[in-house]
Amino acid sequence: MGIFVANKEIAERKDIINPNLIDGSASFDGSSDAGKGIPQVTDAKYQGLKVVDQxxxxxxxxxxxxxxxxxxxxxxxxxxxxxxxxxxxxIPLNTGLDDKDKQPATVNTQTMAISSVSDWSRFDGTFVVSEAGYIHPRVESSGNNDVLLLAGFKLEKGSVATPWCPSINDLATGLLDIQAIKSKLGGVKLLYRIYYATSLKEVA
Structure with missing residues (x-):
């Protein structure tokens, strides 16, 4: 998150977690395969997040x-x-059948390389949108003899990749689930707090 004075950025706060703009990123709900194949969402998890094996x-x-x-x-x-x-x-649309009804955003960066690593690592890339529209952030691969495991997608505003977190919509859904459990328990009070690290404000 940037700090600005007179529209000039003077510092970056790297201890603040920005909201995740991708809903369902812990389980890949709501994502689409640009290649029209079936993504292999597995039962495996990395740091509690579902893994796609491609x-x-x-x-x-x-x-x-x-x-x-x-x-x-x-x-x-x-x-x-x-x-x-x-x-x-x-980042940009794939211009496939799923994209034809969407107005593409204009972005300055099309692709950012991912290197081969021996263990789980976090990769990130920053881009600028000059014209509003749709994007399709994803990871692509050209190889048939490669290992490619993915987890924990995050899209956030700004130029710093802050730690993964659920989206605000996902947090709200979780809160509703807790409320439903309380109702089923017939008045038994559950003690819980949900902190959202963006503001460190207690919201429940």
Missing amino acids: SNRQWNGFGPYIYVQKGTYTFSCYAKTSGLGFKSIM
Whole structure:
């Protein structure tokens, strides 16, 4: 998150967690495969997040369609990958059938490379939207003999990749689930607090 004086950025706060703009990112709910294949969402988890296994196939990516306004954004994800195939974060629409009814955003960066790593690592890329519209943040792979495991997608405003967190909508859904449990328990009071690290404000 940037700190501005007279419209000039003077510092960056790296201890503040920005909201995640992607709903369902812990389980990949609401995401779409740009290659029209079936993404392999597995039972495996990394840090409590569901893992997509897209190993050993050429792949055009898997991610949400999101409408964004003008501004600077950062996309990040956890990945475990190996092999010689080219793997990258992609931001713009794929121009496939799923995209034809969406007005694409104008972005300055099309692709950001992901290197092969021996263990789970976090990758991120920052881009600027100069014209509002839809983007399809995802990871693509060109190799058929590669390992590609993905988890914990996050899209946030600003140029700093802050730690993964659920979206505000996901937090609200979780709060409703807790309220439903309280009702079923017939008045038994549950003690719970949900803190959202963006403001460190107790919301429940």
